[in-house]
Amino acid sequence: MDICLGRRILRDVKERGRDIEGIIKQWFTFVKPSYTKYVDPQRHISDIIIPRGIENKTAIGMVVEHIRRRLDEKSEKHSADLEKLRKLAAEEELSPNVIIVEQTSQLKGMHTILQDPSTEQVDFVFYFDRLASLLIERALDCMDYTSAVVKTPKQETYHGVQPAGTVSAVAILRGGSCLETALKRTIPDCITGRVLIQMNKQMSAPELHYLKLPPKIETHSTVLLLDPQMATGGAALMAVRVLIDHGVEQHKIVFVTCAAGKWGLQRLTAVYPEIKVVVGRIEEEEEPRWMERRYFGC
Incomplete structure (x- = not known):
């Protein structure tokens, strides 16, 4: 949370011309309470949290592609292991x-x-x-x-x-x-x-x-x-x-x-x-x- 607050202050001061006091007030009034209520509990049971949920199609696409790639790798390894097992088993009674x-x-x-x-x-x-x-x-x-x-x-x-x-x-x-x-x-x-x-x-x-x-x-x-x-x-x-x-x-x-x-x-x-x-x-x-x-x- 400290890192997120630091990034928000740098961004809002540099790009939006806001004052630090207003940024911190908004943070503790809206951002942090929402984070504590909705995001933090999910961190303990989630492998990944996607901001904006189903609307964030880019992030969802990246996650799906990563899962597909890992499944393909696992399948290739599984097929190779089965072929190796087949050769070993053929020699056994x-x-x-x-x-x-x-x-x-x-x-x-x-x-x-x-x-x-x-x-x-x-x-x-x-x-x-x-x-x-x-x-x-x-x-x-x-x-x-x-x-x-x-x-x-x-x-x-x-x-x-x-x-x-x-x-x-x-x-x-x-x-x-x-x-x-x-x-x-x-x-x-x-x-x-x-x-x-x-x-x-x-x-x-x-x-x-x-x-x-x-x-x-x-x-x-x-x-x-x-x-x-x-x-x-x-x-x-x-x-x-x-x-x-x-x-x-x-x-x-x-x-x-x-x-x-x-x-x-x-x-x-x-x-x-x-x-x-x-x-x-x-x-x-x-x-x-x-x-x-x-x-x-x-």
């Missing part, structure tokens, strides 16, 4: 935390029906839900369990196990919604959340558009992350990052997908080595997404 469901004749038969273009939508939904149920059940093997003792109807003691804590699931929209029917059949009381991540084709980077997580998700013992397909792993990487940012520990996350590319799996487990991945089959790299389109019929 799949992590032991990647669990490929046993390829039984039943499972291969369901994959055959799902990939057949002539399969009717009602049949596609039926067999997809069956496959998804198997994946969810396999993912539950990754949970922590504690010992439990119950009395049978014959009053005999049975020593078993029970979940060590709360299980929740987060669906990556819109594809992740395909797995929710199987999820509810397997875990009827499972708490669910949503996250919408879309790829920016211009910048080749994922963008977060919507987020609604279950309350106190950081306290849950297991968090299932649902997406029917994963090619490059960009959306999965961001979804895991979102969960970690909200307090979920890596080892509590289980990513469930029907089909995934090997490169995407390598990228995901290279960045987050403690998470577990349950996958139905390994698909061709860069395979277009098609499961949710056939599941929903649009």
